[in-house]
Amino acid sequence: MTGEEKFARDLFRDGTSFSKSVADLAQLPDDDVPEIAFAGRSNVGKSSLLNALTTKHGMARTSNTPGRTQLLNLFPVGEPPRMRLVDMPGYGYARAPKQVVNAWKRLVFDYLRGRRNLQRVMLLIDARRGVKAVDEEIMDLLDEAAVTWQAVLTKGDKLKNTGPVAEGVAQAIIKRPAAFPGVAVTSSEKNIGVDELRVTILDAARS
Template sequence: MANPLARAQYLLAAHNPRQLPPDDGFEVAFAGRSNAGKSSALNALCQQNALARVSKTPGRTQQLVFFDLPSHTGRYLVDLPGYGYAKVPRELQAHWQAFLDRYFQARQALRGLVVVMDIRHPLKDYDRHMLDYAAKRGIPAHVLLTKADKLSKGNAGSTLLAVRRDLAATYGDTVGVQTFSGESKLGVDEARKVICGWLDMPAP
């Protein structure tokens, strides 16, 4: 079966709630600290090289970027602003915070949250903050421990177990976690199945 995410295409970038598409579909949001590998993960999941912009400049995503899945009406992937970057102006940080608060509280189309973490630096305060959003809203979350190819298999496995224990103690069974690499494609099929399930689409 073909990958239904492969036809994802840029739809719009929203800087305030008025610019969001109609709230009557299914969407999965992607969050991650700056340089955690969020854009690379999106590109790997959608089998595209430049769907999400990969930048060496942290904090480049400064809006909610929506990608449409044209073969399935009203299905979206949403790239949230990269967070945790100190050089972003304080006013812009406050704007993002207010916008994200409202998005997570009110957006009915939101079906799941993917939180991307560098496996070498997992579960920072901002990561937990995003997971708290999902927990408060009662939606499932899934953690991608990216750049797993940078560690030995043993170290990656032990980090995965430690993060899994931490998440289970805090969030119960509402948060999944796996190792992932956009570079080597480790874990791409597993993550794709989770996302397609949330979007009520057949998994490849």
């Protein structure tokens, strides 16, 4: 572990806490704290990755039920906060009532388009499934809103070799104007790529 990785680990471990959940942009803090958001299909592993990043396995609530996260969940890092992690509602879950799905979409889209604090979106993609049409819809939205985003593969331990899928995702995003170069490969269960991702997030918040 490098010195920067150790600094980031200690900061995330000792300085991260749950602040609140919001259902509307008006409920978000009125400050200049940079925000790093986590987006992805329902059940892609956003909460598990947040728990791994902070080494607090009960901080973000995980569930095997897709669509459980229905609000923007805020996690300030540091005191005073150096940044704020934002766990966004998962997308692409069709079983929820239509009015609930529409409310999720409005919340997500309003946040992505209108939040000046937002520095980068970590777009989580299940390594076993690759980029799906619903992921491409979010990529289109992020590109249109000129929000810098980065592809992060989750559940990398479920594959013997993540190289081909990582390369496939890299090729899928190479011409997208708002995409940050490179694809991060992670596993919350095996702690793969977590140290490196903390540093990436910290750098993004500083930019």
